Amino acid sequence: MHDPRVLKDQLATLQEQLGTRGKDIPWDQIQKLTEQRRELIAQVEDLRHQLKLGSEDVAKRKREKLPTDEVTARLRELGDRIQTLEEPLRKLEEELHGQALRIPNTPQSSVPHGTDASQNVEVRRWGTPPSFDFTPRSHDELGEALGIFDFERASKLTGSRFSLSIGLGAKLERALANFMLELHTQEHGYTEILPPFIVNRAAMTGTGQLPKFEDDAFHLASEDYFLIPTSEVPVTNIYQNEILSEEDLPIRYVAHTPCFRREAGSYGQDTKGLIRVHQFNKVELVNFTHPEQSQDALEALTMAAEKVLQALNLPYRVMALCTGDLGFSAAKTYDLEVWVPSQQTYREVSSCSNFEAFQARRAGIRYRPKKGKATHLHTLNGSALAIGRTVMAILENYQQADGSVNIPNALRSYFSETEHMITPSPKK
């Protein structure tokens, strides 16, 4: 959410800054509502002031044992008038707030201009894609042959776009989660969090998933609760409506949770394998920082995510998202894309964003500076990494001609010696 003062006084500037990002916003209507609100407030406040003075007069008269009937009759009428104005005012403010929650964040000036993902800018590249003297197979093909995935049976349990990992496939997920959590807690100064996987409407609104993207989330039928689409939601909202002290910052949390996404509107895309599923595991980094430190924090957070790929020796590139591809709440985002041999291209395994005060304003997360008043802090988060997609990258990049897959050195301590290579086993 934007600063209400900006909405009130600099709406045109904001519209200009957002450019195509703001093309669906009813700017004129917001302008109109703002003006109406201003007028109504002036009226209501004036009447209320009169009412207050009158009430004090009644209190005084009672003390002095003077009659009050005439005054109270007049005030009753005044109260009625206030009520008739308050109702439209309440509706108006609700409407205005609803609109404000649907305006996306302003991109930082360093964000490249563009309309879609094709105009994202490569920032750097790490590692060399492996060369194979055979045609590399896709991870879903490999996994089925190795007996570690069973997508058919997964769809029997729930439906399409669910995965079922077996044996070393399941263990690989577990090893990766452990490896990532250890790396971030021991090397990067993160504190591990295990949050709820189900959150309420306020939390989803705080981080920006609601109200605009309700269709993307799984909603429980029995309660007004949602399955988390990312641990960003529960972890960022830990400090919802709180004021932290300046010396508490920065706060760095890491969480490993499943993530649930409806993937509405993605029919036909990435229908096979682990790339796009309704439930996947992810290790997520969340930062709460001083406003002046969020830029540096984004670089550090992105680097922490890159360290995972480097340790696993997976080739990747870092992309700066352009204005057209930037998420709703983000002011700046780097995507990490890992090399996928079967597709001869890089695919997203991580998205690292600085939200500046956008989420903090929605969620009411502030800090108290040493001097001055409470101010919204900055929030950031990034996947480090999406585990399913990392499994995909490992299978594909570490595959051998015979269809077996080596376990990366960095993960071997989580496996017994006989498990350092996954070899094909017939499907049961």
Added chain:
RNA sequence: GGAGGGGUGCUAGAGUGGACGAAUAGGCCGGUCUUGAAAACCGGAGUUCUUCACGGGACCGUGGGUUCGAAUCCCACCCCCUCCGCCA
């Protein structure tokens, strides 16, 4: 699920219809004292909306209601605690 208790500022906690935006204490900030610190003493400070400003309005879990007037009374909901029941 049943019974009871409770949600007040940064924190603890008082306040049960009018001079209450809210006692008191702690913490915080500034000062006196001190070589420095601590202690003691003195002083200061909530959030937010509206207005160019003066000023004014709102905010005691949330939403309604009663009343001239609500932190205080009524209703509904949410959350926390204790006991009982059930349970991984």
